[in-house]
Amino acid sequence: MTFLYKANTVRGIEWARFFAERAPDLPFRLWPDIGDPAEVRYLAVWKPPDDIAATFPNLDLVFSVGAGVDQFDVSKLPAHVPLVRMLEPGITETMVQYVTMAVLALHRDLIQFIAQQQAQVWREIQVTSAAKRRVGVMGLGLLGQAVLDGLKSFGFPLAGWNRSPRSIEGVSCYAGNGALPEFLAQTDILVCLLPLTDETRGILNASLFAQLPPGARLVNVGRGAHLVEADLIAALERGVLSAAVLDVAEAEPLPADHPFWNHPRILLTPHNASMTTPETAVDFVLDTIARHRRGEAMPGRVDRERGY
Template structure:
């Protein structure tokens, strides 16, 4: 049996070294060197190969090398093969760092000062106390909860919204579509950490922006598909929003000439908010394979009906 890796080739070499050290009896291959496809039992991918079910007829587990699985067409996966999203701790740690950076940058008016630097002039901006800046997180899974835990240290009033109800100490939690407007109305900095599903695609739109307090700010670290890009530009022009930090876009890499590149109220990064750490990812993968062989519950198993 073989483990096949199809994602970033440089990180794949690191995966190969950790596999050789920790699972020397499990052959490891890097795409496109698949060897005998009938031997492939385990597949770790970012962009899934075509015709998975036909090419790898003895597949037992498919791993996403990231926390999201919206890049998969579930209909192309054999129904009996579990799809596992990555739960290694490096993803959460790097996401917490990025969101903390973004929230603090917005809270302390960094985009205004960047604009002033370019103009070679300084204009005073009064500091807003953290206790008066309300931060709301959409998506209360592993990443959302980790982000909220870190933000507690700064004294922001914190709220969270999720499809299903959650209870988090010192966080006002809201569940379901009916509770979304109440959550939004008390959110000055909105962080999107939702999974991308048919239900959440385009959720960051004009209707949502109009419910936020006027001049609210946005951090999108979910997926580009969550955001209606034209609506964001309009919201910034209308003053519904005052700034946005975006790590994801509908089209990646962002094409030349896209209005996000030069907009003074948008801070862009190239989908780097969180990255899988090869060493701990391999530990998670090998642990999951062991659980699968023993017939145990698999952490990170995707519910295909829900889409995450």
């Protein structure tokens, strides 16, 4: 019975150390040193192998090392093997930090100030009070709710949109496609934290941007495929949007000639808004394995019909 890790090698070495401390009786292997594939019962992975079922015929559990699972083709996973997305405090903590940074950067015009510095321009920009800057979050799962909670202390009017109804203290909540236009119309800074599904692919597009207040600002920390990149460039050029902070892109890393690299109204980071913390991730994984062995419910288990 073996646990196999297939993701970032540097963090994998840390996983190995914590496994040795906390589960010395469970053999741990780091890809590509898989040992006997028939012995692999637990797999933690970011980009899954091409044919999981054939390569590892005796799998009991598959973990995504991140909060998302859109990188998996669940049709290639045997129906009896649960897929579990990572629910550990490091992911939540770092996402809250990043989105807070991004919202404040957009609120206080940091992207424009960076452009002015590069052009050696010394020009004040009138400050808008937080009470007049409306922030809306798309996606009200664990991360979305944590982000909204983290933003409350700054005084922004907060709203959230989700496919299914949510109730969050201090947040105006909207649900379903019918409520989306009303949510967008009162959102000055839009944060995308949606899971990537067939329904949300390409949702950040020209039609959606046109429903935001003129000059609205965008934070995308979901997936690159949520965004129609050409529509964003056009919206920035026409003033429909005034700035964007992007942590994800359709092609990662970006090609050298991609317009995002040098666009004066885009702040770009390399898909590290949130990051799994090895120590707490190992605790979550070991707890989930114990729950599975006892036949208990497992937090983070993916609903294959919904895709998250």
